[in-house]
Amino acid sequence: MKISDLIITPLAFADPALLNSTGVHEPLALRTVVQLVVDGGLVGLGEGSGEREVLDRLELVRAAIIGQSVFDTSAIELIVAAVLGPDVTPLQKRAVFSIIEVACLDAQGKLLSVPVVDLLGGAVRSEVPYSGYLFYKWAGHPDAVADGWGEALDPAGIVDQARRMIDLHGFRSLKLKGGVFPPDEEIAAMRALAGAFPGMPLRIDPNGAWSVETSKYVARELAGVLEYLEDPTLTTAAMAEVAAVASMPLATNMCVISPETVPEAVRLNAVQIVLSDHHYWGGLRHTRELGAICDTFGLGMSMHSNSHLGVSLAAMTHVAAATPDLAYACDTHYPWNSLDDVVTTPFEFVDGALAVPAGPGLGVELNEAKLAELNRRYVESGRTTRADTAYMRLVDPAYDPTLPRF
Ligand SMILES: O=C([O-])C(=O)C[C@H](O)[C@@H](O)C(=O)[O-]
Ligand SMILES: [Mg+2]
Numbered sequence: 001m002k003i004s005d006l007i008i009t010p011l012a013f014a015d016p017a018l019l020n021s022t023g024v025h026e027p028l029a030l031r032t033v034v035q036l037v038v039d040g041g042l043v044g045l046g047e048g049s050g051e052r053e054v055l056d057r058l059e060l061v062r063a064a065i066i067g068q069s070v071f072d073t074s075a076i077e078l079i080v081a082a083v084l085g086p087d088v089t090p091l092q093k094r095a096v097f098s099i100i101e102v103a104c105l106d107a108q109g110k111l112l113s114v115p116v117v118d119l120l121g122g123a124v125r126s127e128v129p130y131s132g133y134l135f136y137k138w139a140g141h142p143d144a145v146a147d148g149w150g151e152a153l154d155p156a157g158i159v160d161q162a163r164r165m166i167d168l169h170g171f172r173s174l175k176l177k178g179g180v181f182p183p184d185e186e187i188a189a190m191r192a193l194a195g196a197f198p199g200m201p202l203r204i205d206p207n208g209a210w211s212v213e214t215s216k217y218v219a220r221e222l223a224g225v226l227e228y229l230e231d232p233t234l235t236t237a238a239m240a241e242v243a244a245v246a247s248m249p250l251a252t253n254m255c256v257i258s259p260e261t262v263p264e265a266v267r268l269n270a271v272q273i274v275l276s277d278h279h280y281w282g283g284l285r286h287t288r289e290l291g292a293i294c295d296t297f298g299l300g301m302s303m304h305s306n307s308h309l310g311v312s313l314a315a316m317t318h319v320a321a322a323t324p325d326l327a328y329a330c331d332t333h334y335p336w337n338s339l340d341d342v343v344t345t346p347f348e349f350v351d352g353a354l355a356v357p358a359g360p361g362l363g364v365e366l367n368e369a370k371l372a373e374l375n376r377r378y379v380e381s382g383r384t385t386r387a388d389t390a391y392m393r394l395v396d397p398a399y400d401p402t403l404p405r406f
Helices: 053-066 071-086 090-114 155-169 183-196 213-219 236-243 259-268 282-294 309-323 336-338 368-381 388-395
Strands: 003-014 026-036 044-050 126-128 130-133 175-177 200-207 228-230 251-253 273-276 300-303 353-355
Touching: 003 090, 003 336, 003 368, 026 053, 026 090, 044 090, 044 183, 044 309, 053 071, 053 090, 053 200, 053 213, 071 090, 090 282, 090 309, 126 282, 130 155, 130 336, 155 175, 155 273, 183 200, 183 213, 213 228, 213 236, 236 251, 236 259, 259 282, 273 282, 282 300, 282 309, 300 388, 309 336
Parallel strands: 130 175, 175 200, 200 228, 228 251, 251 273, 273 300
Antiparallel strands: 003 026, 026 044, 126 353
16 A cells, blocks of 8 residues: 655635734635545545645655555654755654645545544544634725625624624634734623623633733633633743733643643643644644643643644544543634635534544545635745735734734
């Protein structure tokens, strides 16, 4: 069962004008889908970052993995590391390997007629809950018609957006991307959500936009309101200062980002919940291992996302189903991007959760026409990287993304 080809396809898909602490999402988000072909023509799918440097690294690795057994992911991981060499960081290597690992697992599952979750040890939960991911947003992109979601720039707008998310998808927890407006406005938004949806687990993530003092202030103001407070401030040491006084757990996908970053966070008791992301942690099996690390140190586990399509969502769902520690509802951007999905049957949340796809492998199929359309869009766009700050500066030339902002 040898790998005979790796077809690498960069894609660009529609993304609303979602605001964050460094700017605003551009009209097109970038992504890569790979088709890993094994002898006999069977194809495994993987999805990951669409950054040019990731595409270049996938191209570099391509020739070296052809001829390897699709079951030999340990050897493939070593090959990826060797080909990319010492100038590419372990984190950057993991971003490349994760895409290939998922494609290998999809192919393995198809060859064995079992779902990927079974290759990860089997399901410990039959459905995976996701949280409704709320964003401050403009009604539409500058010079474009408004999107169907409308504007959300104040507490009432955020509550309306949450209601729509819940009506459409049934989410049972909510996360607000913060770090956009002065903290008192975001505190008001969280209180408005708590008032509108009593008992709903709530999170806010300003991506390090607040100083330590501001973070402590927000933690005090939102005591009893938040399920967890995500990355209020930058650096592990600063998170530890906040954690020492916060009544709610602190969560992170910014200061614990790899095995190397765990020891300091544990030593300082800087975070209580780690947001996994198989795209950064080196694939689905390493994400399971992160579960064991969290278990060892008594940390909770949740899941981070970036703009993504259905191949990633399938992989996220399989690994979350197989990871006992991953007990918090996972993040996903999918509701913002699902209209442009490249899988033949886009996912539908039921009560805010997804059943683990039952088909062999990831349980999704590529919509070839859509893949070609999104690849055309990528080529025509001339885009090679995500640039939230540069895009924001087209509207506000003085925009300063320096963190902490508040
Ligand atoms: O939890 C997070 O940090 C994210 O979801 C990161 C993303 O890049 C988010 O900030 C976004 O999409 O603007
Ligand atoms: Mg985050």
